Amino acid sequence: xxxxxxxxxxxxxxxxxxxxxxxxxxxxxxxxxxxxxxxxxxxxxxxxxxxxxxxxxxxxxxxxxxxxxxxxxxxxxxxxxxxxxxxxxxxxxxxxxxxxxxxxxxxxxxxxxxxxxxxxxxxxxxxxxxxxxxxxxxxxxxxxxxxxxxxxxxxxxxxxxxxxxxxxxxxxxxxxxxxxxxxxxxxxxxxxxxxxxxxxxxxxxxxxxxxxxxxxxxxxxxxxxxxxxxxxxxxxxxxxxxxxxxxxxxxxxxxxxxxxxxxxxxxxxxxxxxxxxxxxxxxxxxxxxxxxxxxxxxxxxxxxxxxxxxxxxxxxxxxxxxxxxxxxxxxxxxxxxxxxxxxxxxxxxxxxxxxxxxxxxxxxxxxxxxxxxxxxxxxxxxxxxxxxxxxxxxxxxxxxxxxxxxxxxxxxxxxxxxxxxxxxxxxxxxxxxxxxxxxxxxxxxxxxxxxxxxxxxxxxxxxxxxxxxxxxxxxxxxxxxxx
Numbered sequence: 001x002x003x004x005x006x007x008x009x010x011x012x013x014x015x016x017x018x019x020x021x022x023x024x025x026x027x028x029x030x031x032x033x034x035x036x037x038x039x040x041x042x043x044x045x046x047x048x049x050x051x052x053x054x055x056x057x058x059x060x061x062x063x064x065x066x067x068x069x070x071x072x073x074x075x076x077x078x079x080x081x082x083x084x085x086x087x088x089x090x091x092x093x094x095x096x097x098x099x100x101x102x103x104x105x106x107x108x109x110x111x112x113x114x115x116x117x118x119x120x121x122x123x124x125x126x127x128x129x130x131x132x133x134x135x136x137x138x139x140x141x142x143x144x145x146x147x148x149x150x151x152x153x154x155x156x157x158x159x160x161x162x163x164x165x166x167x168x169x170x171x172x173x174x175x176x177x178x179x180x181x182x183x184x185x186x187x188x189x190x191x192x193x194x195x196x197x198x199x200x201x202x203x204x205x206x207x208x209x210x211x212x213x214x215x216x217x218x219x220x221x222x223x224x225x226x227x228x229x230x231x232x233x234x235x236x237x238x239x240x241x242x243x244x245x246x247x248x249x250x251x252x253x254x255x256x257x258x259x260x261x262x263x264x265x266x267x268x269x270x271x272x273x274x275x276x277x278x279x280x281x282x283x284x285x286x287x288x289x290x291x292x293x294x295x296x297x298x299x300x301x302x303x304x305x306x307x308x309x310x311x312x313x314x315x316x317x318x319x320x321x322x323x324x325x326x327x328x329x330x331x332x333x334x335x336x337x338x339x340x341x342x343x344x345x346x347x348x349x350x351x352x353x354x355x356x357x358x359x360x361x362x363x364x365x366x367x368x369x370x371x372x373x374x375x376x377x378x379x380x381x382x383x384x385x386x387x388x389x390x391x392x393x394x395x396x397x398x399x400x401x402x403x404x405x406x407x408x409x410x411x412x413x414x415x416x417x418x419x420x421x422x423x424x425x426x427x428x429x430x431x432x433x434x435x436x437x438x439x440x441x442x443x444x445x446x447x448x449x450x451x452x453x454x455x456x457x458x459x460x461x462x463x464x465x466x467x468x469x470x471x472x473x474x475x476x477x478x479x480x481x482x483x
Contacts, residue, residue: 021461023084023104028111032069036085037112039076044086044101045109046284047291051077051088051097080105082420082453084461089298089423090406100291103202106195117275121185129182183271187278193243194281194288200235200244201296205424207231208303209455211310213426228307244296247289257286302423305396395428401475404433408474415469416450425454430464437469446470 007015019025030036043049043057058073071079077099080086085105091098101109113119139151165171207228235241250256264282268274281288403421407413415437419425430452437443448468456462 023102023461024108024111026083027085027105027108033112035065035068036076036080037109040080040085040101040105041109041113044099044105047288048091048098048100048294050091050094051099054099078417078420084453087295087423088421090403095406100295103195103198106198110192110195113277117277119188121188128178129185180271180274183267183274184278187274187282190285191278191281194285194292197243197247197289198292198295200238200241201292201299203235203238204232204303205299207235208306208310209424211306213428213456224310228310244293248293251286251290251293261286305399309396395426395432397432400429400432401436404436404471405474408471413471414450415466415471416452418471419452419454419466425452427454427456427464430454430466434466434469436475437467437471440469440471440473443469 006012027033027036039058039061042061043054054077055073058076062071062073062076077086077088081088081099085102085108087100087102088097090096135151139148142148162171208231210224211228250260264285268279268283400422404413404418407418407421413421415433418433418437419430422429446467446469449465450468451463451465453461453463
């Protein structure tokens with residue numbers, strides 16, 4: 001086995017550049033990390049919270065610290081959502097907005113929390129735990145029967161010795177250092193698992209993220225379909241899926257859950273000096289894992305809708321593929337013939353009527369003017385958003401209109417705020433919302449603009465300036481379908 005193989009400098013640089021643009025790194029690099037991490041850890045670390053309650057809590061804390069960045073609680077929520085650090089969705093059970101952290105934000109918070117607590121596994125009892133677990137792995141993979149038998153007999157002898165001491169009432173007191181070290185290591189692992197269990201959802205989210213982008217050719221459809229299947233297979237074979245299924249089985253098994261909770265209670269009672277934050281993680285482990293599993297289920301439903309829309313659009317593209325390719329070929333030939341006839345006159349009449357053409361033969365055209373063409377001039381007028389009507393086949397227009405109409409119950413919604421309501425806004429979503437906003441009353445008088453973020457095919461966040469149009473009237477099904 002070659003353990004020295006390393007990526008080249010160019011490959012490693014590309015990987016690190018991609019990592020630099022990730023949302024977790026962007027959060028760690030923000031100037032307000034101290035404030036953001038404090039507020040997120042206080043109010044969002046435990047899972048889902050109603051947006052109205054979160055606004056009240058944030059306002060209370062911001063008043064206590066003097067509003068260091070000048071933003072309100074609601075403005076912070078919108079900013080975090082646009083940066084990809086916070087999910088804002090409508091809870092179908094309560095019909096109200098709820099908020100919870102994204103996986104990237106949780107990873108960043110774990111890193112900050114670990115630095116603040118000086119988390120370390122280099123403790124007095126850690127080497128014994130490592131040696132014990134390593135011995136178990138070595139025995140499992142070993143093919144030497146004599147060594148395996150020796151290990152099993154040694155364990156049996158140690159267990160018999162413990163039973164004899166227990167019967168005689170001479171059971172020695174456990175080493176507190178080893179117990180605290182082992183409990184701390186387990187709690188740190190549980191804290192990491194709560195974040196990592198959502199990686200399976202992140203993988204399937206990435207596998208379908210590009211499906212909402214417009215498709216112009218059958219080749220793009222084919223390549224994107226193959227990439228989707230490859231990414232789904234990678235997610236299916238990943239350790240994250242195995243962990244997700246294992247946790248799901250354990251949570252749904254009342255006996256295993258009850259035994260686990262009893263063990264947590266015993267450890268908490270016997271080790272009172274354990275870090276309160278880690279004790280809280282151990283006590284609320286199942287609840288926090290349940291929130292992550294619910295998030296994975298929501299991602300799976302969202303991805304299923306994307307695949308459904310993508311498949312329907314691809315079928316339509318395939319049925320129109322031959323006709324479109326023929327039209328493109330005829331258009332290119334017509335443009336070439338027109339340019340050639342205009343540039344170099346021929347001393348003969350070329351029959352262009354369809355019924356008169358039988359065999360043209362070989363014609364050659366000579367370009368008489370070799371000078372460079374005049375530079376292009378900027379086009380006048382505004383962009384006609386009606387030309388983007390095909391994008392409605394790439395977004396879930398009914399669901400998006402329903403989301404927007406729900407938000408309108410609480411008052412007018414601006415176009416940037418409407419984009420912020422989407423969990424993952426792509427260019428198609430922005431254009432469709434923009435076209436809807438132009439049909440609202442008083443849209444022609446708006447001159448102010450704002451910058452919104454959207455995701456691109458390469459997974460990076462990009463920005464676009466849009467007018468600050470206002471949604472004041474609900475979006476009807478007729479408008480949504482005819483955009």
